[in-house]
Amino acid sequence: MMHLWIDLWDRKEHPRTLSILRITVALVLLVDLMDIGRHGLVIPLMADTASGGWGGSSNGSLALWIDHVRLPFVEPAVGVYTLRVFAALGLLLGAGSRVNALILALCSAQAALLVPYADRGIDMLLRNPSSMVACVPLL
Amino acid sequence: MTPSRSASAKTRALMLGVVLCVHGLMALPLPRPVMRQNSPDSLRELSNWRNRLDDAGVRVTNDQLVAWVRMWSQPTLWRRDLLTPLRPLHDFMGVGQGWGFFAVPVTHPRRLEVYAIDGEQEVLIYRRLDPAHDWRAAWFSDRHVRGVYDSIRGRKPTYRRFVGSVADMAFKDFPDADKVRVQLVRTQTPDPRQEDVYTDAKVLMDMTVTRPETP
Helix, strand or coil: CHHHHHHHCCCCCCHHHHHHHHHHHHHHHHHHHHHHHHCCCHHHHHCCHHHCCCCCCCCCCCCCCHHHCCCCCCCHHHHHHHHHHHHHHHHHHCCCHHHHHHHHHHHHHHHHHHCHHHCCHHHHHHHHHHHHHHHCCCC | CCCCCCHHHHHHHHHHHHHHHHHHHHHCCCCCCCCCCCCHHHHHHHHHHHHHHHHCCCCCCHHHHHHHHHHHHHHHHHHHHHHHHHHHHHHHHCCCCCCCCCCCCCCCCEEEEEEEEECCEEEEEEECCCCCCECCHHHHHCHHHHHHHHCCCCCCHHHHHHHHHHHHHHHHHCCCCCEEEEEEEECCCCCCCCCCCCCCCEEEEEEEEECCCCC
């Protein structure tokens, strides 16, 4: 039984399957990010409460680090949003896929901590394949 | 001859086993712990179940039924205790399953209503799922925004800030309005024969924002 379990997870996926997963996840995330931008939700969903964010009960959590990121030239929330858009674009095009997938998963997790009520089941479901793509040896 | 398995293959299989067990436990459709057994909904459910069991030839009293329900909701509390140590990791990666699959149907959906007030006149400008009052409907239906008023309990700071954003937009779009009222109404999923979803409607939250004075 144990050997069957090990063998089940010790198989290599076909690159085409992985590419379809990568492109689909990136496209969905990109469209979602575009919607956030179009609806003017960047500040409410990604900024801390002092900067106009809607905030939530998780503010002050030890896992929340994005509050402390200071970027030059832009509002932190706008910077994080731009980073996420570029990461989704990179993932879509297959450039630095693992790093971009990790950025997307971690930034999305931070947004979930900032405004937990705005984080829906689909966001969590998208973080799982993003983390998975980040762990794939070669794409 | 049995092929030898590498250490990395074994480690991966072990890690995936743990991950699947944890997520499987989180996703189990366990009932919520029963806290209130005297609410009208609980009493109605109890009576329905007692009648069904009666029809099936099982005789139970209300107290026995409550004791059973309490017993079956215990695993939810054990699950919470078991998963507490993993909470920081789930927060960091954002992978904590926040809901059990199909555990609880929504019996009381909420509808958000926004009113622009100009002196004595109060105009309904938005009501969820009402095509006749669809001011910024696309914004309100965005799944991120919807989550803020759909699932929030009590007058949380997040909801207050959300109402502030709604008021800012309304003041911009309705220059004559001097106040904006945002109301969250709890409706009841109607019986298929019933048309009016506003039967037994209850106002959960009602906040009014006054237009800030311009210097």
